[in-house]
Structure formats: structure tokens, C-alpha cells
Amino acid sequence: MNWKVVVELIGYLGSALVVVSMLMTSVVRLRVINLIGSAIFTCYALLIRSYPTAVMNLFLVGINMYHLVRLLKVKKHYDLIPTDTRDRFVAYLLEKNRDDIRTWFPEFVLPERGDVVTYLVCCDSNPAGLFLGKRTDGGAIEVLLDYATPVYRDTSVGRYLYGQLAQKGYKSLVFKANAPGHVGYMQKVGYRKNDRGEYVLALKA
DSSP: OHHHHHHHHHHHHHHHHHHHHHHHSSSHHHHOOOOOHHHHHHHHHHTTTOOHHHHHHHHHHHHHHHHHHHHHOOOOOOEEEETTTOHHHHOOOOHHHHHHHHHHOOOOOOOSOOOOEEEEEEETTEEEEEEEEOOOGGGGGEEEEEEEOOGGTTTHHOOOOOOOHHHHOEEEEEEEEEOOHHHHHHHHHTTTEEETOOEEEEOOO
């Protein structure tokens, strides 16, 4: 392959990663992909001897690394707030994030009646997650909604929530709905698919 074509492909790859990073809802993922894209584009700029572009992208690499270190070092402090589906703030969050919730949980419908386990997770007084589920036999909860707001979408909200639910005596979570976009997250936090096609997470205190 022609060396000039290879260099151009490197430039396109760096540009594409920078653009893709802007589409990320997770701040950590945005920083990681932007860092990689900026590093690749720095190499491209050096290869074509565009030194001002190389310097700019090198600064972007440094900025992304700085913010990544801060994001990963700072320990988030969460609070679990029991609530219910009639709570006005719960209604506000559901309405405010309606389109995003529909993206990740296309089959979610707010139950009109019944005893629904409802928890709000806050981080420094900011809403970070909303959990709704139905109690079933054997200390299990059928998950209706396990939503994290975009800024806190790094599995830490879920891990905190699951630990708290275990301390309250719940044994497992069962997710039955069709939510392809949510599967990757469930696999990361330990859900396992059973013979019935349900995803099950064993809770540990």
C-alpha cells in the first residue's frame, strides 16, 4: 500500500475517534476515546509536518489525561433514598429523561398500581440513578427500570445500589424485558443469562 495512503488513513482514524468521542454519554468513555483520537492525530500531524496541529493535539492529550486522572481518583459518595412512583421528583426524572430511558429500556412502562420497589440514588445531592422493580418470590426483584443519568454512567451507581439492596435482604435481581442496549452493562456488573432468556444477578452484601 502507498505510504501516502497509509498516512491519510491514520489522519482519518484520528479524526473519526475525536468525532465519535463527542457522541459518548459517559464522561470517562468520552475522555478515553478523545485521548486516543488526539494521540493518533498528533502522530498524523507530525508525519505531514503540520507542527501547529501536532502541538494542539498534544495539548488535548494532556488535558484528557489530566481529567481522566481526576475522574478516576475522586471517589463518589452515593446516598440511597427510598421513595415511590407517586413522588413528584420521580415523575420529574422520568419525564426529564424520557427519551434517554426509552433508548435503553424501550419496553419500560410505569406501573399504575401495585407495590413497586423504588429507589433514588443521589451523588452529592445530584440525581444519579433511579431504580424500579417488583418483589417476587425468594427475595428476588424483577427489574423494571435500572437507570443511571449520563454523567454517572460508569457502573458505580449500580454497584452501590446492588450492595445496598443486598444489605436490605434482597437475594437477586431478574431482568426479563427486551433491552439490547442494556445487555452490555448487565454483563459488566455480573448478570448471567438463564435458560429462560432472563438476566439474573445474585446480590452480595
